[in-house]
Amino acid sequence: MDFNHIILFLYAAILAGVPLLYGTLGEIIIEKSGNLNLGVEGMMYLGAIASFLAAYTFESAFLAIIFGFIAGMLGALIYAFLTVSLKANQNVTGLTLTVFGTGVANFIGERLKMTSEAGTVIVSDSVIRSLLPMKLGALSDIPVIGKLVFNHSILTYLSILFAILMSLYLNRSRLGLNLRAIGENPSAADAMGIDVNRYKYLHILFGGGLCGLGGVYIALVTCVGNWQPNIIGGQGWIAVALVIFASWKPLRAVFGSLIFGALSMLRLYIPKNIIDIPASIFNMLPFAVTCLVLVISSIRMKRENQQPAACGVNYFREER
Amino acid sequence: MQKEDRPAMIELNNLSKSFGKVKANENISLKLYPGEILALLGENGSGKTTLMNMLSGIYQPDSGSIVLNGETVKINSPKDAIKLGIGMIHQHFKLVDVFTAEENIKLGSRGKGESLSARSLIESLNLNIDLNKKVYDMSVSEKQTVEILKVLTRRADILVLDEPTAVLTPQEIDTLFNTLREMKKAGKSIIIITHKLEEVLAISDRVAVLHKGRLVDTVNTEEADRFSLTEMMVGRQVDLDIKRAKTVPGDVVLSVEGLTVHGNEGNVELDKISFTLRAGEILGVAGIAGSGQKALCESIAGIQPVTSGSISLLGERIDGLSPRQIIELGISMAFIPEDRLGMGLIGSMNIPDNLLLKTYRDEKGPFLKRSKARKEAEELVEQLSIVTPGLKTPVSKLSGGNVQKVLLGREINLSPKVLITAYPVRGLDIGASMTIYDMLNEQKEKGVAVLFVGEDLDVLLALCDRIMVLSSGKLSAIVESRFATKALLGMKMVGMTTDKEDEYVR
Amino acid sequence: MLGRFHLYVSQRGEVSKAQEYTMRILALIAALIAGGVFLLLLGFNPFEIYATMLKGALSTAGMRQETVKLMIPLCLTSLGVTLAFKMRFWNVGAEGQICAGAIAASYFAYFHNHLPQEILLSVMAIAAIIAGGLWGMLPAYFKTRFGTNETLFTLMLNYIIGFFITYLREGPWRDPEGGFAATPRFLKQARLPLVNFPGVGNVHIGCIVMFVVLIWTFFYLKYTKQGYELTVVGENINTARYAGMPVQRIILRTMFLSAGICGLVGMLQVAGPDRQLTDAVANGRGFTAVSIAWLSRLSPIGIAMVSFLFSVMEKGCSMMQTDFRIPASMSEILQGIILFCVLGGEFFINFRIGRIRREA
Known part of the structure; x- marks a missing residue:
């Protein structure tokens, strides 16, 4: 196994990790507001199909990204309305959003194929090209690093940017502080005059938008604009796991999605004669580790790396 | 003003x-x-x-x-x-x-x-x-x-x-x-x-x-x-016209020695409490809310662990036993928390099912025997004139008084040796309260040792034989109610000492 | 909420059963209308479509047979998770528990298939129940011991066992004769016998199992001490402690049963319609079951009805794909809409909205 091979492998890991990162970041910000949304998969589907439609119709990568984001937000809006305003059960609502989003995306995708004359629907090349890896001038020519770090799709850079901004927002800003307070103890936040419901709505919507971007990436970059049924294929669920793995921290999510991405690519890059561990065992590993993280953190009771304390419980001020 | x-x-x-x-x-x-x-x-x-x-x-x-x-x-x-x-x-x-x-x-x-x-x-x-x-x-x-x-x-x-x-x-x-x-x-x-x-x-x-x-x-x-x-x-002392059943107190049934109980955060909830409870008497517990009443009830019932001291039933130590074992030995507790249904009853279940809560395990076999509970429920409804649309109605739909009658009735049905009731008349009107007092008096006449944790001092004075006053987890007095006044209890509750202490404090 | 009025939400005190059901029926009607509008927007006549759906799922014996086959795992899994939900234990791991049962059953189907059919199938079923049950007890143990979040834990376990099936399929259990990485087909003695039901035709014996478990769950929850205990724990854990119940043991036992039923589903799938161990043995049913159990208010009879409805939708929608070129995923959309409406409708059962005049 030569050095080039390793570089290729790492590069593939990054490619595979990006949609996971979007989903994870989206779910982190939602959970930070005290809501467990099991609808990540559904929101990714919505983002994927919306961006696909936009790219197909308007032939614009920019509009595709915007539409993907908005579609994720709309999915999240249903969830937010039901859980925040109508205090519906979060688990059931999230699962339903997944079923619904999957249904809508597959429905529209299938319908497009059925009604198109050619029997296939492919996004025009210009859109795909503008989402291909872009060279960042001389930076991209640096050996190894140039290929690994400075040779990516705009969506990849954007995801890292989101992670950094989110980390700053959560840990350094007043709004982020307020948000974390809502996730931990909404009645304390309420008593300090923070509008709990407004925060929840805004962050659930934004999180949904990020999940939508994950879908955009899968539809237009991973699948290069070639719609397939079940296009998300469980990556939204992996993102839910990654949130735990990353201990609800955006920057750890970057490494987490890289690791999860790498593990999913491993079987293609490790020659059998070096390590003969089946790919499925590698695929299992991240989840096993996530379980361990979950158990250990509940045993150690370290307060900082836990799920936000009020996550999963709806807030009603007059509860007695 | x-x-x-x-x-x-x-x-x-x-x-x-x-x-x-x-x-x-x-x-x-x-x-x-x-x-x-x-x-x-x-x-x-x-x-x-x-x-x-x-x-x-x-x-x-x-x-x-x-x-x-x-x-x-x-x-x-x-x-x-x-x-x-x-x-x-x-x-x-x-x-x-x-x-x-x-x-x-x-x-x-x-x-x-x-x-x-x-x-x-x-x-x-x-x-x-x-x-x-x-x-x-x-x-x-x-x-x-x-x-x-x-x-x-x-x-x-x-x-x-x-x-x-x-x-x-x-x-x-x-x-x-x-x-x-x-x-x-x-x-x-x-x-x-x-x-x-x-x-x-x-x-x-x-x-x-x-x-x-x-x-x-x-x-x-x-x-x-x-x-x-x-x-x-x-409030001013009022005569509530509650009768105090006349009985001759029997043997000591429950004796508590130096009972100390710590809360979850290590705070002292009860501090070296000692008292005895005899058959055929009602011992009142007075105190400002949060003075240790809950810890007292729960430690006797085996739900909260005892830090030090002992609790004995008829001379046998019962501290350290499981709640189940204590129930089987004949200590029954009816605790009405602030939300009334919280402990002791399941709101969504009907009266017979709630009666089963403590007896369901007495019958052999894997199945619930509802027929007996249903009969008991009918009797209970009849005896205590519980107002309910039917035996199938969930207890959460009953009025407060009726809920409390169910709870207390169930405990009494177990024919306990010791009956602990906490706030049994919480939120009830006079009529409903009177029924509850009659129930307690009846138990007392039957020779049951009753521990009555109450809020209304007039009631405690009228109903109980003796009253023990808790103040911040400490026992501040045990008084014969015949000689006690509301003012005295009030002062004991806030932990004050009085000049005339020796006269009625035992 | 803007302007001079301020919406004010308060908890409703008491709601009669009749009001509750009226509210739910209204929600269902709203869902049908919403689905109809969606179809209308696509240029279809919703009445026609709904009628076709019903016809496509129920009009011939063959269709009814397919619908029942879809219903068996759905109904059973929902019954399984219901036991846990009744205890307020969020078992979203049915997916994985189905896999665990399927693996255990397949082990005997592949390696002990010299046994006579009755014995082999019994052993497979028992193994599946035990494997599923133990897999479900794992998060229950950590929950009672350390308070580990069971929603996330059961969710994670789904993937671990899912990939384990992939491992078996690609590795040790791979059919050496097949071109693809797939497990071999079960031998005849490891397959479920078919039973003829009048009006439906031949359906595997899982159908009878479904009815047995349905009745068992109904009685278990309603008439046994254990069912009583788990209901009390779910309603109010403090009351359970006051009554001297061994809460930890009850939680572990209930999760074993809940997951055991799901495990059994795994066995029925591999030995029934699948005839081999595949990655898609659970196929999202563990999640759909959560919705079904919730929609039915955890009532076994309700579960039978709702899972039938969902199966009709699934089968009916697959029919529309051929008749109207409406993709079968319409079924998922309808499921989603129904659930959203009922979820939202629940609010009006528990809360009331008042308006307060804002003077400022």
Whole structure:
């Protein structure tokens, strides 16, 4: 196994990790507001199909990204309305959003194929090209690093940017502080005059938008604009796991999605004669580790790396 | 009611609030003047906290108005309250555990201009707090300091403190009071909710006394003394016409020696309590809410672990046994918590199913035997004239009185040796209460040893043979009720000593 | 919420059963209308479509047979998770528990298939129940011991076991003769016998199992001590302690049963319609079951009805794909809409909205 091979492998890991990162970041910000949304998969589907439609119709990568984001937000809006305003059960609502989003995306995708004359629907090349890896001038020519770090799709850079901004927002800003307070103890936040419901709505919507971007990436970059049924294929669920793995921290999510991405690519890059561990065992590993993280953190009771304390419980001020 | 010419800072006019059928506050009017400390005094359930929650935007009043500096205001949310300069320090702190003091203080503020600097406040009020400490590492008094800082940095002019001393040591209370005096000097108006007379006398300028959701009176503290305040707080002694069944007490059934119980946080809930309970007597337990009544009941029932001391039933140690074993030995407990259904009954289940809760395991085989329970339920409904649409109706749909009859009836049906009842008449009207008292008297006549934890002193005096008074987890007296007075109990409850002690205290 | 009025939400005290059901029926009607509008927007006549759906799922014996086959795992899994939900234990791990049962059953189907059919199938069923049950007890143990979040834990376990199936399929259990990485077909004695039901035709014996478990669950919850105990724990854990119940043991036992039923589903799938161990043995049913259990208010009879409805939708929608060129995923959309409406409708059962005049 030569050095080039390793570089290729790492590069593939990054490619595979990006949609996971979007989903994870989206779910982190939602959970930070005290809501467990099991609808990540559904929101990714919505983002994927919306961006696909936009790219197909308007032939614009920019509009595709915007539409993907908005579609994720709309999915999240249903969830937010039901859980925040109508205090519906979060688990059931999230699962339903997944079923619904999957249904809508597959429905529209299938319908497009059925009604198109050619029997296939492919996004025009210009859109795909503008989402291909872009060279960042001389930076991209640096050996190894140039290929690994400075040779990516705009969506990849954007995801890292989101992670950094989110980390700053959560840990350094007043709004982020307020948000974390809502996730931990909404009645304390309420008593300090923070509008709990407004925060929840805004962050659930934004999180949904990020999940939508994950879908955009899968539809237009991973699948290069070639719609397939079940296009998300469980990556939204992996993102839910990654949130735990990353201990609800955006920057750890970057490494987490890289690791999860790498593990999913491993079987293609490790020659059998070096390590003969089946790919499925590698695929299992991240989840096993996530379980361990979950158990250990509940045993150690370290307060900082836990799920936000009020996550999963709806807030009603007059509860007695 | 004294007259004041000064303009009031805040005026509450005829505020009322009900929860379902319970009237928590009825037509309460109150004024607060600038630079004063007003004590809000009352027993548990007298409506103090509800009143203050309306002031801080947690609850909406059903009727009445709030006037701030001459203007009628609507306080729809805690946010509105903060804007109006009202800061509430809740009894159960509203702090984010994983945050530092500073982060908790900064919560919800928009920018630097809006709030005062916590550091300068710490200096000017001489507070002892590390702003970088996480809340989960803090002592109770530190948490309270953070709560105070939270409202002060938001420029609150009116501070409401709900039972601020309940969880503090005497030294910490002194420090708190000094802080309150400093704030008063700075022109703040303070309302302090409490049921401790000493503290009222020590810190307040005026006292407003609530009793059963109504305002009894507002007086200047210097014109008041313990006796007048106690009387206002507990209400005048009334003859309730409850009969006390005449029995000759039998052998000691339950004996408790040096019982000490610690709470989850290591706080002392019961401190070396010793008493005996005989067959055929009703022993009352009086005390301000939270004086250790719950720990007493739960430790006897085996639910809360005993730290030290012993509990014996007919000479056999029972501390350390499981709740199940204790039930089987013949100790039955009917505990009516504040939400009534919380412990002891399952709201969504019907009467027969609730009766099964303690007996279902007596029958052999994997199946529930409902026929017997149904028969028992029919008898219970008949005997206690429980009003229910049918045996299939979930108990949560019954009225409070009927729910309590079911609970108590079930415990009595177990024919226990010791019957523990806590607040069995909570929220009931006179008629329903009387039925409950009759039930207890009947048990007593049958030779059951009854431990009755009550709230209403008149009832305790009329019903019980002896009354033990708990004060902050300590046993402050056991008195023969024939010789006791309400005033005496009241003083014992707040931990005061009396001159004539030896005469009726045994 | 803007302007002079301020919406004010308060908890409703008591609601009669009749009001509750009216509310739910209204929600269902709203869902049908919403689905209809969606179809209308696509240019279809919703009445026609709904009628076709019903016809496509129920009109011939063959269709009814397919619908029942879809219903068996759905109904059973929902019954399984219901036991846990009744205890307020969020078992979203049915997916994985189905896999665990399927693996255990397949082990005997592949390696002990010399046994006579009755014995082999019994052993497979028992192994599946035990494997599923133990897999479900794992999060229950950590929950009772350390308070580990069961929603997330059960969710994670789904993937671990899912990939384990992939491992078996690609590795040790791979059919050496097949071109693809797939497990071999079960031998005849490891397949479920078919039973003829009048009006439906031949359906595997899982159908009878479904009815047995349905009745068992109904009785278990309603008439046994254990069912009583788990209901009390779910309603109020403090009351359970006051009554002297061994709460930990009850939680572990209930999760074993809940997951055991799901495990049995795994066996029925591999030995029934699948005839081999595949990655898609659970195929999202563990999640759909959560919705079904919730929609039915955890009532076994309700579960039978709702899972039938969902199966009709699934089968009916697959029919529309051929008749109207409406993709079969319409079924998922309808499921989603129904659930959203009922979820939202629940609010009006528990809360009331008042308006407060805002003076400021």
